[in-house]
Amino acid sequence: MNTIKLYIKSVGMLMKSQLQYPASFLMQTLAQLVMEAEEFLAVILIVDRFDRLNQWMPGDLFFFFGVMSVTFYLTEIFGRGITGNFPSLLRSGQLDTLLLRPRGVLTQVLCSAVDPRRIACVAVGAAALIIGSRMAQVSWTPLKALALAESLVFGCLLLLGLFLIEAVFCIYSVKSVELVNAITYGGRSACQYPIDIYPRPLRVMFTVIAPFALVMHVPVGYLLDKPLFGWPGWTAFVCPLAGAAVFALMYAVFRRAMRHYRSTGS
Amino acid sequence: MAFIEADGLTKTFTVRKKRQKGQLLREKTQIRALDALSFSIEKGELVGYIGPNGAGKSTTVKLLSGILTPDGGTARVGGRVPWQERRQHASHIGVVFGQRSQLWWDVPILDSFDLLREIYRVPEDRYKERLNALTEALQLGELLRTPLRLLSLGQRMRAELCGSLLHGPELLFLDEPTIGLDAVSKLALRDFLMQENRRNGTTVLLTTHDMEDISALCSRVMVLGHGKKLFDGALPDLLARYDTRRIITLRYAGEVPLPQLPAGCACEAEGGQYKITYAPDKLPTSQLIALLQSAGDIRELTAQPQNIDHLIAAMYREMDL
Numbered sequence: 001m002n003t004i005k006l007y008i009k010s011v012g013m014l015m016k017s018q019l020q021y022p023a024s025f026l027m028q029t030l031a032q033l034v035m036e037a038e039e040f041l042a043v044i045l046i047v048d049r050f051d052r053l054n055q056w057m058p059g060d061l062f063f064f065f066g067v068m069s070v071t072f073y074l075t076e077i078f079g080r081g082i083t084g085n086f087p088s089l090l091r092s093g094q095l096d097t098l099l100l101r102p103r104g105v106l107t108q109v110l111c112s113a114v115d116p117r118r119i120a121c122v123a124v125g126a127a128a129l130i131i132g133s134r135m136a137q138v139s140w141t142p143l144k145a146l147a148l149a150e151s152l153v154f155g156c157l158l159l160l161g162l163f164l165i166e167a168v169f170c171i172y173s174v175k176s177v178e179l180v181n182a183i184t185y186g187g188r189s190a191c192q193y194p195i196d197i198y199p200r201p202l203r204v205m206f207t208v209i210a211p212f213a214l215v216m217h218v219p220v221g222y223l224l225d226k227p228l229f230g231w232p233g234w235t236a237f238v239c240p241l242a243g244a245a246v247f248a249l250m251y252a253v254f255r256r257a258m259r260h261y262r263s264t265g266s
Numbered sequence: 267m268a269f270i271e272a273d274g275l276t277k278t279f280t281v282r283k284k285r286q287k288g289q290l291l292r293e294k295t296q297i298r299a300l301d302a303l304s305f306s307i308e309k310g311e312l313v314g315y316i317g318p319n320g321a322g323k324s325t326t327v328k329l330l331s332g333i334l335t336p337d338g339g340t341a342r343v344g345g346r347v348p349w350q351e352r353r354q355h356a357s358h359i360g361v362v363f364g365q366r367s368q369l370w371w372d373v374p375i376l377d378s379f380d381l382l383r384e385i386y387r388v389p390e391d392r393y394k395e396r397l398n399a400l401t402e403a404l405q406l407g408e409l410l411r412t413p414l415r416l417l418s419l420g421q422r423m424r425a426e427l428c429g430s431l432l433h434g435p436e437l438l439f440l441d442e443p444t445i446g447l448d449a450v451s452k453l454a455l456r457d458f459l460m461q462e463n464r465r466n467g468t469t470v471l472l473t474t475h476d477m478e479d480i481s482a483l484c485s486r487v488m489v490l491g492h493g494k495k496l497f498d499g500a501l502p503d504l505l506a507r508y509d510t511r512r513i514i515t516l517r518y519a520g521e522v523p524l525p526q527l528p529a530g531c532a533c534e535a536e537g538g539q540y541k542i543t544y545a546p547d548k549l550p551t552s553q554l555i556a557l558l559q560s561a562g563d564i565r566e567l568t569a570q571p572q573n574i575d576h577l578i579a580a581m582y583r584e585m586d587l
Contacts, residue, residue: 016377
């Protein structure tokens with residue numbers, strides 16, 4: 001409980017520091033908006049070209065895009081400490097300062113950074129969700145809303161887990177590893193489209209290794225009444241738990257890695 | 267058992283060298299940052315910890331504060347093994363790194379303190395009491411609403427010190443706290459540390475390159491070199507070992523040639539002023555003065571104060587650091 005309070009307080013303070021430079025903040029937020037709107041436009045143009053991908057209609061595809069976009073950028077807003085700042089925290093030695101306090105390392109890393117500019121990206125994603133939902137004429141029920149909420153929450157955990165892989169590499173080598181970006185940023189780009197349009201190796205990669213398909217595509221298929229691979233409805237509620245599993249696993253690995261932490265400079 | 271008890275602490279770092287041309291694997295070298303270091307410190311002591319760069323001072327602090335795990339040896343601080351009970355340990359210690367900030371850059375320092383209160387779970391009333399006492403002692407009152415980035419270096423260091431003492435630690439590690447400070451700030455900082463130590467019985471381990479800090483504050487000095495403890499005792503004792511030469515300068519009334527000085531004395535003449543270097547244990551100062559006085563009327567005589575930095579440099583040289 002106390003940890004949550006600490007996190008909320010830290011986030012409040014970090015937002016406050018960002019707003020110390022309002023012009024810069026506004027410009028950067030605007031830049032983010034343009035960037036993510038372009039991404040969305042790319043999807044629109046592709047959909048316009050093919051008018052359907054397998055059984056997926058344009059509205060469906062917008063919905064997939066929206067879920068990925070909202071999840072990814074919510075993670076970036078609130079998990080910036082892990083998704084972006086960890087390498088520099090290590091290199092600058094600021095991690096030492098965190099270790100000197102009576103709190104968990106991961107808690108403090110999460111409390112050390114937020115990225116509110118990404119709210120613009122979340123807005124674009126939310127717009128895509130709404131447009132997609134209208135076009136696909138989703139008939140909303142409480143269960144479907146629950147499936148969506150579950151997908152978003154576990155999606156965030158999945159992403160945090162994947163970004164932790166990079167953090168672990170950093171602890172050992174004190175520099176960031178671009179390779180890991182293939183499954184984090186690469187995963188975002190690939191999995192904003194449903195998994196069944198891809199060839200087998202990619203399907204395996206994004207189901208077993210970085211289970212975006214389980215966390216996002218299965219519940220979205222359920223929402224759209226077009227179950228992915230024809231799986232039964234309950235899978236939409238069970239599969240997203242894979243996100244929590246990835247996070248738990250990586251958290252354990254991260255804790256082990258921290259024992260090897262060797263600090264820098266004086 | 268003493269408050270801090272270190273026994274045979276050893277820490278080795280593996281450093282990879284840059285790969286040379288035609289070399290397949292990078293060469294690795296082992297650097298022994300600490301080599302079976304043992305010492306004990308009693309509660310309430312103010313200990314200076316000196317040694318050249320790379321001697322292992324910061325590594326010691328990192329081990330004793332629980333950031334790093336040693337490769338060998340044990341340590342207990344207040345009965346706790348720091349690296350095994352890091353979080354528990356952390357609420358009992360305060361650490362100030364002179365080159366690293368623990369406060370938040372863009373927000374008023376009061377907000378930073380408030381967040382630290384949350385982090386350390388300090389009860390509201392105790393926090394208020396402590397904050398009042400510290401802001402008064404450190405003269406931070408008017409600065410509380412100022413963001414850290416607008417403070418001068420001296421003000422910032424005071425704020426850092428306040429932040430690290432808010433939770434009332436029984437042990438304070440200071441890693442070069444006076445680095446880059448002006449004379450006034452340095453003196454104020456030293457005064458404060460002295461008070462804090464006396465009033466609250468806070469044990470202080472002070473790492474510094476500023477010998478004035480040590481002589482003003484510390485009754486005990488530990489010297490570290492190549493990861494080993496080379497000296498542990500009172501500062502005067504340390505100085506007595508290496509402080510073998512004294513310098514006096516004098517000027518006579520009128521042109522007076524310098525009398526013949528015994529062997530072992532060196533003399534430089536400069537515009538009627540003589541600078542004499544001698545060893546007081548071989549030639550007592552009174553004898554030297556008597557000799558100089560016999561030659562003529564001395565108008566001016568100054569004994570140069572001991573320069574601790576020179577002494578320490580000589581000591582490092584002698585210890586081959």
